[in-house]
Amino acid sequence: MSPIHHQYAPGFGRRPARSVFSSDAPRLSLNGQWRFRLSPSVAAAGAPPAAVDLDDSDWDLLTVPGHWQLQGHGKPIYTCCTFPFPVDPPYVPDENPTGDHRLVFEVPASWPESAAVLRFDGVDSCFAAWLNGEPLGWSTGSRLPAEFDVTAHLRPGRNVLAVRVHQWSAGSYLEDQDMWWLSGIFRDVSLLARPAGGIEDFSVTADYDHRTGRGLLRVDTPVPALLSIPELNLVDVPGAGPYEVDAVQPWSAERPRLYRGTLRTDTERVEVAVGFRTVAVVDGILTVNGRRIVFRGVNRHEWHPERGRALIEDDMRADVLLLKQHNVNAVRTSHYPPHPRFLALCDELGLWVVDECDLETHGFCEVGWRGNPSDDPRWREAYLDRMARMVERDKNHPSVIIWSLANESGSGDNLRxxxxxxxxRDPSRPIHYEHDLDSRYVDVYSRMYLPVDEVDAIGRRAEPPLSDPDADAHRRGLPFILVEYAHAMGNGPGNLAEYQALFDAYPRCQGGFVWEYLDHGIRRTHEDGRGYFAYGGDFGEELHDGNFVVDGLFFPDRAPSPGAIQYKKVIEPVRVDVDAGQVRITNRYDMVDLSHLExxxxxxxxxxxVATGVLPVPAVLSGQTVLVAAPALPHGAVEAYLTVSAVLAGDEPWAPAGHEVAWGQAQMCPPPVPPAGVPDTPAGSEPTTSFGPTTGSGPRLGAAEFDAVTGRLRRLGDLVLTGPQLDLWRAPVDNDRFLHEQWRAYGxxxxxxxxxxVDAGDGQLVVRTRVAPAGRDLGILATYRWAPDDDGLLLRLEVRPEGEWPFPVPRLGLRLAVPAALRDVEWYGRGPGEAYADSWQAARVGRYAMTVEQMQTPYVRPQENGCRADVRWATLTGPDGAGLRFEGRPVFQLTARPWSSEDLDAARHTIDLVPRDAVHVNLDLAQHGLGSGSCGPGVLAQYELRPDPVTFLVSVRPHRAGDGGGACRSDQHAAPPCTPATTVAYNESGD
Structure with a gap:
């Protein structure tokens, strides 16, 4: 017989799958410190570590739950889809790291003389177990529970449990899930007493009739049991029912109403939590409780930067709270069932869940899907076993509204x-599987990373037809979700607002799930004590996919990235539109009214x-809109904004009162026209323009001095500057994944x-340059027209491309370096966080102050970051309050950092970035958008930055200690959106 790690079978000796529940029967946790020994292969491991008298005193200690690679044994491996071993199913290499685990534990004297079960909630990837020297069985299916009957082997007092875990097994071919390959007993291990006549399992059916408000409840058990739910006036009634309950409150992600009670026999009492809800596809629309729902979701891997997938209660609760606080209403458990406690928290706090089976065979795509297990009958038992163990474990969670068969496992009869x-087994929930492109055996049409125009066609049910008319009619009648979209890798994703507009416009398009929730960085410490997060390749892997594993809306430490803030804004469940006379408030919740908001x-x-207040808003029903009069305030001579925020009126289980759910903002002054051209020199202030030899001083314009060789500004008053000069480059973001290869190829x-x-006259200094890369005949003519502006300078930059530019450019603007002491930044524009052409909605117009260091976004792999958009003015000052002031005509985009774009480009980790002896500043007209090009559609055409002729105006002047930020004159500063389509639209005259 083949060794267990080479078998198609999923296991041996296990008890039937069942639900997980809390019981008053004794339970003994076996988590803690175990003895551990790692061998490089099965052969080197030798005989199983089962003997009771085996001397393991020289073995290491290992924390269980935990991964051995994260506790100093072996190394993590990251691949996205490539198997890190030869594709030779069901076999794996002889070099198969094998971890032997041993635990001595005491069974208390109070332990009942009844049946006993040993439960493993998760072991990666294949394991066998022995108790007191006796074999119990073996199992695969890493993210699924396995239970063994230990009644005959358990002893009072001292017991010895031995577990052998293989890193690779036949099961590894079914677990290629774009994550770190990590091994070991990473979920709880428990000893459970099973009383005679106890409740081995139960199934809750709690339907809700939205037309009558009635609930229909039954609880099925293998043995007769009594059900008590006092709130429903059910006390010690036979559980089987069914019971029709009038006027129940239904469960939803927005109002997660649970009715708690007990189910008991004479020997055992278990807790039940009932949520009444009905999931159905009606006329091609996915409904819950009779209402169309829209997924504002994320894909969630389980992760902690130090413990990997060995999560604790605090981690899981933090995840649910963070998602709720960022307006996320749904989770796809990519790509395996999560720890069961996570689902209980989703029941309690309210999230829709797509529960996905522990199955992905993506690595077979590297060999043209040859040998893919999905259509091989030898693997069918393993496929069905994995599905059954998930469904039976999670069947009683009201939050689980869709079963997902797998992820990226091709097609075949095993999936069918x-x-x-x-x-x-469970006709109450729809079935999902994205790789069933014809949707023949699923209830939801699902795709990944479709461009916006294709989603639009699907919304209109106008997608290209299938060759089989029956299959086409079936698929065309299904609801549509984007099971993965908007790849949140590094700086991004862009285009979120465009997708959300389609979800709002087309009933068939019922939202989607951003990839993904969390960066999978592993916390490391440099020898100098500085911390950073590691990714693929940092552990010497032979094969790896680099930083593709850090692709989340939240950083590894669960801090929100700008992408999370942007997503929260775009998916907010209340839309607030502000204009001069009224505020339009639209309820985008699926179920609830707005009575919980202020x-x-x-x-x-x-x-x-200047002023604050509260708007009187009625309890707007779901899907409805109300108009409320805006507060009557006078319009002054300066730019004014009205911001309206929807905040929690009282404490919720997931956030305190005052937590902001949604907001809207509008400029209330009439939009002005930006000034055209360079203003005339004021009378009586004719500038001094002088020229020295090239070896001496350069041209001067008032208090400004220019370099005689380059024509660049090098001093303004007492401040030494470098630049400004035309800049087209940015340190590529992850979503520039393919485009930046062209940028580099063209230099x-x-x-x-x-x-x-250099020409002087009419009170101006004109510097004409040509900017071009080596080896190419394309370039840009850049003309700098300098003129006095109060006590500073106004620069008019005229850009004229030459030659063929076959691609958009990364940025268009100016770069300069200022003294390192100018570390304090204040600006009036969008903030407080960064914003880019297709990801700016979360940045509101206001006045903000930060240090240069605080303006940086610490992406795990350094890249372009920190751009502040639609800036009217900004100051950079030192400890004495003096420095520089920049003003846009009308606006510019500001980036200030303690290192250069080249430093960012060269860095692999945040610790590679070392502050320079200058602050590097970019004053940009525009940047290219972000998109999702790291794994999905690139930048939409309207957010591409094409090298067209443009004119850009900005002023610079000394800022003195005690100077205020200054009011912006409403005749100079409009509030255009932060998009190249707008900010590049000024014509050659500057209009």
């Missing part, structure tokens, strides 16, 4: 068999709060500047 079994307003003038990261000429 899973769907058929599940439909027979609508607070704030009036700002030039970024400074945009190594532009050279040639001075054509």
């Amino acid at each position: 068999a899973m769907a058929e079994w599940t439909r027979r 609508f607070q307003w704030r009036w700002d003038e030039a970024g400074t709060p 945009l990261h190594r532009l050279r500047h040639r001075l054509i000429g």
Whole structure:
């Protein structure tokens, strides 16, 4: 017989799958410190570590639950889809790290003389177990429970449990889930007493009739049991029912109403939590409780930067709270069932769940899907076993509203068999599987990373037809979800608002799940004590996929990235549209009204709060809109904004009162017209323009001095500057994954500047240059027109491309370096966080202050970050309050960092970034958008930055200690959206 790690079978000796529940029967946790020994292969491991008298005193100690690679034994491996071993199913290499675990534990004297069960909630990837020297069985299916009957082997007092875990097994071919390959007993281990006549399992059916408000409840058990739910006036009634209950409150993600009670026999009492809800596909729409729902979801891997997938209660609760606080209403458990406690928290706090089986065979795509187990009958038992263990474990959770068969496992009859079994076992939930592109055996049409225009066609049910008319009619009649979209890798994703607009516009398009929730960085410490997060390749892997594993909306330490803030804004369940006379409030919740919210307003003038109040808003029903009069405030001579925020009126289990759920903002002053051209020199202030030899001083314009060789500004008053000069480069973001190869090939990261000429006259200094990369005949003519502006300078930059530019450029603007002491930044524009062309909605106009260091976004792999958009003015000052002030005409995009774009480009981790002896500043007209090009559609056409002729105006002047930020004149500062389509639209005259 083949060794267990080479078998198609999923296991041997296990008890039937069942639900997980809390019971008053004794339970003994076996978590803690175990003895551990790692061998490089099965052969090297030798005989199983089963003997009771085996001397393991020289073995290491290992924390269980835990992964051995994260506790100093072996190394993590990250691949996205490539198997890190030869594709030779069901076999794995002889070099198969094998971890032997041993635990001595005491069974208390009070332990009953009844049946006993040993439960493993998760072991990766294949294991066998022995108790007191006797074999119990073995199992695969890493993220699924396995139980063994230990009644005959358990002893009073001292017991010895031995577990051998193989890193690789036949099961590894079914677990290629775009995550770290990590091994060991990573979920709880428990000893459970099973009283005679106890409750081995139960199934709750709690349907809700939205037309009558009645609930229908039954609880099926293998043995007769009595059910008590006092709130439903059910006390010690036979559990089987069914019981029709009038006027129940239904369960939903928005109002997660649970009715708690007990189920008991003479020997055991278990807790039940009932949520009444009905899931159905009606006329091609996915409904819950008779209402269409929209998934504002994320894909969630289980992760902790130090413990990997060995999560504790605090981790899981933090996940649910963070998601709720960021307006997420749904989770797809990519790509395996989560720890059961997570689902209980989703029941309690309210999240829709797509529960996905522990199955992915993605690595077979590397060999043209040859040998893929999904269509091989030898693997069918393993496929059905994995599905049954998930369904039986999770069947009683009201939060679980869809079963998902697998992820990226090709197609085949084994998947069809899973769907058929599940439909027979639980007809109350729809079935999902994205790789069933014809949707023949699923109830939801699902796709990944479709471009916006294709989603639009699907919303109109106008997608290209299938060749089989019956299959086409079936698929065209299904609801549609994007099971993965908007790849949140590094800086991004972009285009979220465009997708959300389609979900709002088309009933068939019922939302989606951003990839993904959390960066899977592993916390490491450099020898100098600085911390950072490691990714693929940092552990010497032979094969790896680099930082593709850090692709979440939240950083590894669960801090929200700008992408999470943007997603929260785009999916907010209340839409607040503000204009001059009224506020339009639209309820985008699926179920509930707005009575739990308070609508607070704030009036700002030039970024400074002037007045606040509360709007009287009725309890708007789901899907309805109400118009409320805006507060009557006078319009002054400066730019003014009205911001309206929807905040929690009282404490909720997931957030305190005052937590902001949604907001809207609008400029209340009439939009002005940006000034055209450079203003005339004021009378009586004719500038001094002088030229020295090239070896001496350069041209001067008032208090400004320019370099005689390059024509660049090098001093303004007492401040020494470097630049500004035209800049087209940014340190590529992860979503520039393919485009940046063109940028590098054309040399945009190594532009050279040639001075054509310097002219003075009419109170101006004109510097003409050509900027171009080596080896190419394309370039840009850049003309800098300098003129006095009060006590500073106004720069008009005119850009004229030459040659063929076959691609958009990363950025268009100016770069300069200022003294390192100017570390304090204040600005009036969008903030407080970064914003880009297709990801700016979460940044509101206001007045903000930060240090240069605080303006950086610590992406795990350094890249372009920290851009502040639609900036009217900004100051950079030192400890004495003096420095520089920049003003846009009308606006610019600001980036200030303690290192250069080249430093960012070269860095692999945050610890590679070392502050320079200058602050590097970018004053940009625009940047190219973000998109999802790391794994999905790139930047939409309207957010591409094409090298067209443009003119950009910005002023610079000294800022003195004690100077305020200053009001922005409403005749100079409009509030255009932060998009290249707008900010690049100024014509050659600057209009």
